Amino acid sequence: MKRQEDVELYQLLENEERESFVREREEMRKLAKQQMLNVQEENKRNYDKGRKESRKYEEGELVAIKRTQFGPGLKLKPKYLGPYRIVKVKRGDRYDVEKNDPSAEGPNKTSTSADHMKSWPE
Structure with a gap:
């Protein structure tokens, strides 16, 4: 017990x-x-x-934006669309852009980041 x-x-x-x-x-x-x-x-x-630090763009600059949609028939198309004009600079290297040439391929208005943009050749 x-x-x-x-x-x-x-x-x-x-x-x-x-x-x-x-x-x-x-x-x-x-x-x-x-x-x-x-x-x-x-x-x-x-x-x-x-x-590396991303490039800073200013309002009014002309840029080309990277094509982000892929699919059949796009293999031989240009990798960048444009020209686009920067309309608004946002925080975090983001930009609102608007198409400069209405007849060009791509969206009329969009938002993109600096790593998907490059300067438009003058």
Whole structure:
């Protein structure tokens, strides 16, 4: 038959083991989080090494925008559409552009980023 002291001792050991488990788990979580942050920081550094600052365009400049839709019959068409005039400069290297020549191929108005644009040859 179990004595009361044995039951209390068993409960004390069980509580201590539970608290130890919770402490170790929290420490492991903190360590895992720190390791993830370190890996993310290293990945960002490596990505930024090969990235150059995008060109800044101003309102009224003529640009060509990259064709982003692909499909059959477009393989031999030009990779850039234009000329487009920059109507509005937005934040984050984004621009609203409007077609300068209505007879040219492409959308009349669109929004695009600097990495999908290049200056229109004068």
